[in-house]
Amino acid sequence: MPQSFDVTIQQIIRETPEVKTFRLGPVPESFDFDPGQFVTIACDIPGDRRIRRAYSIANPPTRKGHVDVTIRKMDEGRLSRYLCDHAWEGMPLQMMGPYGKFIFKQGMGNRLVLVGAGSGVVPLMCMVRYARDLNLDIELTLLYSSKTWDHVIYRDELEGLHEELKTLRVMHTLTRVNGHEWHGFRGRISKQMLQECIPTEAVADALYYVCGPPQMVDSTVAYLKEIGAPAERIHVEKYD
């Protein structure tokens, strides 16, 4: 059941040059959500009207008392630009939620294929953190598309996570490799990348979670179906 809360920004963490995580709280222990869900944030922007936007919850439900949202600044975007450029620790906001059916919960499946682009990694990271906290015995593959290595959100955490979560494989693709050495995938998510990431024998029984801009989600779903992923096992979240 969605609820509404008056929260403040308790902490601001710079993730990349254009992305920040905002820790919102206090949030009562009774605020329950599933990995993959989102909240909406409402904020009065000086000189503008009250703006309300959706943001995926980045922290897993195993870590309560706050809600983390990770926001990419869009150059002409009203709320994302305002928050990334002008928000301060202690700033009040209104938060509503949780919402959404893009959900993974313990018991739903033993093999997850997570495919994200840009800030689309946020709800997928929530699922990964949840699996880590509960020490779930599941295979996780994350295929993550970013512009450059400097644009990879949660980069350090992802680099270190395989120590705690041995069954996690993270595969990056970069759409702009600026001359530096790079041994991962290059370019947008392709059918060939998906084939390389998902063992043939696992295609039929994996659960798929795809999140990012609508075009990326649509093309990824089409490729997944072409390689044999059952439509009913594919979950999507589009960041319109």
Ligand SMILES: Cc1cc2nc3c(=O)[nH]c(=O)nc-3n(C[C@H](O)[C@H](O)[C@H](O)COP(=O)(O)OP(=O)(O)OC[C@H]3O[C@@H](n4cnc5c(N)ncnc54)[C@H](O)[C@@H]3O)c2cc1C
């Ligand atoms: C379920 C869901 C979850 C989401 N989770 C996240 C998340 O975790 N992290 C995240 O960063 N985002 C997330 N989003 C996207 C987020 O909700 C916002 O859409 C995003 O932050 C942009 O909002 P904004 O107010 O900054 O931009 P807006 O002002 O809404 O502008 C959006 C785009 O439209 C363009 N634009 C604006 N005005 C004009 C105009 N007059 N003419 C032409 N173009 C214009 C802007 O350049 C910008 O590119 C999510 C979206 C959904 C639906």
